[in-house]
Amino acid sequence: MTDIGLIGLGVMGKNIALNIANKGYSVSVYNKTSQKTKNFVNNEAKGKDIHAYYDIESFIGSLSKPRKILLMVKAGEPVDNMIKKLLPHLDKGDLIMDGGNTYYPDTTRRINELKETGILYLGMGISGGESGALNGPSLMPGGSREAYDLVEDILLKIAAQTEAGSCCTYIGNGSAGHFVKMLHNGIEYGMMQGIAEVYDILRKVLKLSAKEIGDVFEKWNGGELNSFLMEISYKIMRHMDEETGKPTVEIILDKAGQKGTGKWTVQTALDSGIPAPSLSAAVEGRILSYFKEDRTNLSRKIIKKHVETKYDKEKIIKDLENSLLFSNLILFSQGLWIMAEISKINDFDINISEVLKIWKGGCIIRAKMLDFLREIIDEDKQNANLLNNEKTLKFLMDKLDSVKNITNIAKDFYIPALVHNTALDYFFSMVEENLPANLIQAQRDFFGAHTYMRIDKDGVFHTIWE
Numbered sequence: 473m474t475d476i477g478l479i480g481l482g483v484m485g486k487n488i489a490l491n492i493a494n495k496g497y498s499v500s501v502y503n504k505t506s507q508k509t510k511n512f513v514n515n516e517a518k519g520k521d522i523h524a525y526y527d528i529e530s531f532i533g534s535l536s537k538p539r540k541i542l543l544m545v546k547a548g549e550p551v552d553n554m555i556k557k558l559l560p561h562l563d564k565g566d567l568i569m570d571g572g573n574t575y576y577p578d579t580t581r582r583i584n585e586l587k588e589t590g591i592l593y594l595g596m597g598i599s600g601g602e603s604g605a606l607n608g609p610s611l612m613p614g615g616s617r618e619a620y621d622l623v624e625d626i627l628l629k630i631a632a633q634t635e636a637g638s639c640c641t642y643i644g645n646g647s648a649g650h651f652v653k654m655l656h657n658g659i660e661y662g663m664m665q666g667i668a669e670v671y672d673i674l675r676k677v678l679k680l681s682a683k684e685i686g687d688v689f690e691k692w693n694g695g696e697l698n699s700f701l702m703e704i705s706y707k708i709m710r711h712m713d714e715e716t717g718k719p720t721v722e723i724i725l726d727k728a729g730q731k732g733t734g735k736w737t738v739q740t741a742l743d744s745g746i747p748a749p750s751l752s753a754a755v756e757g758r759i760l761s762y763f764k765e766d767r768t769n770l771s772r773k774i775i776k777k778h779v780e781t782k783y784d785k786e787k788i789i790k791d792l793e794n795s796l797l798f799s800n801l802i803l804f805s806q807g808l809w810i811m812a813e814i815s816k817i818n819d820f821d822i823n824i825s826e827v828l829k830i831w832k833g834g835c836i837i838r839a840k841m842l843d844f845l846r847e848i849i850d851e852d853k854q855n856a857n858l859l860n861n862e863k864t865l866k867f868l869m870d871k872l873d874s875v876k877n878i879t880n881i882a883k884d885f886y887i888p889a890l891v892h893n894t895a896l897d898y899f900f901s902m903v904e905e906n907l908p909a910n911l912i913q914a915q916r917d918f919f920g921a922h923t924y925m926r927i928d929k930d931g932v933f934h935t936i937w938e
């Protein structure tokens with residue numbers, strides 16, 4: 473009898489299975505295509521406590537009770553199909569975990585559908601890509617506490633470890649785990665776009681080579697901007713394409729793909745009424761990139777009149793560093809505000825400080841900044857909007873001139889900087905007492921009698937405008 477079963481031997485599935493086995497547990501594995509299973513046990517899994525099964529019944533029969541099964545299949549229908557296949561063979565108290573990038577309302581639905589059966593369910597966000605899965609990912613399991621308790625030992629061990637402990641914690645009720653993973657990805661999109669915009673300015677304004685940009689990124693990675701994404705970015709800058717002898721990054725087509733998690737984050741933000749323009753801008757950046765043909769045609773139709781100014785290279789590099797720190801903090805603050813709000817609405821009961829702790833290792837958005845964010849959250853747990861904190865404000869104000877300078881330079885050079893610009897506008901909006909929304913209210917009232925409130929007395933008013 474094995475300790476745990478894993479279904480789905482894609483790269484992530486295989487590496488999680490190996491990770492679990494490396495921590496001393498026995499694993500049963502199953503994959504729809506048996507050839508994949510055969511290849512796995514005869515190669516990477518050879519000599520490990522990993523056992524292959526080629527039909528669901530014997531796979532389930534091999535698991536010690538209560539059975540624990542981790543699904544590492546593609547999010548969406550494949551998860552539903554697999555649950556359907558498993559159900560007839562499972563008993564009350566057995567546990568199914570979904571480790572995919574599932575849209576959290578789907579997890580809520582599955583938990584509800586399974587309620588009557590007595591089968592336990594965990595929706596678990598897994599971050600860290602291939603190497604994280606093998607060496608220690610960040611794990612975000614959500615569902616019933618009872619379900620989590622069944623696998624806590626295994627999860628704590630296979631997750632990445634930092635000086636703050638294991639990068640796994642019980643996230644909260646229902647679909648809290650997949651919800652938090654979705655937000656992780658929303659922030660991931662934002663941080664990636666922010667770095668990409670900085671790269672664009674470094675190459676187009678300062679005319680730095682990929683290698684030189686790599687040096688700048690590496691230096692930043694040694695300081696406050698230290699993060700996994702900064703680290704891989706400097707490595708990317710140095711990578712050369714063997715065929716052409718050019719930096720690999722320069723031969724990659726500028727069309728960014730996406731699988732939907734960033735978009736879901738933005739949809740969730742819009743539905744909950746929490747402002748997240750920078751998270752949204754990052755998704756829009758990817759969408760815009762996709763229109764290569766239009767962009768190419770249009771770029772040939774206009775003359776970009778660059779402002780002829782002498783720029784101080786060192787100052788721009790320092791300002792870019794600050795602007796990236798500024799936008800990263802804004803991205804996190806937008807994401808964490810959504811987290812607090814949705815957790816409240818759905819009774820997820822998410823401990824944001826704990827989430828920041830398990831994001832410190834293993835995951836894609838691991839960054840030095842998380843320690844600072846945790847300090848702020850721990851000071852006032854009720855504070856959903858981080859900007860209300862004095863330390864946050866000081867951090868942002870210290871970098872404000874740099875962000876203004878960078879966004880202005882970007883404009884001078886016709887360089888889009890969606891994340892940096894929206895971070896600045898978000899900040900300006902949040903620290904502005906008088907927004908021009910009074911005019912919008914007047915316009916709404918003018919054409920639709922939508923009424924408005926006044927600043928000098930209570931009540932709801934309507935004006936006959938003409």
Ligand code: 6PG
Nearest residue numbers: 599600601657730731732733836
């Ligand atoms: C992670 C990542 C991962 C995600 C990729 C690709 O935390 O390991 O978030 O889960 O699948 O980043 O996402 P996109 O294809 O949407 O960019």
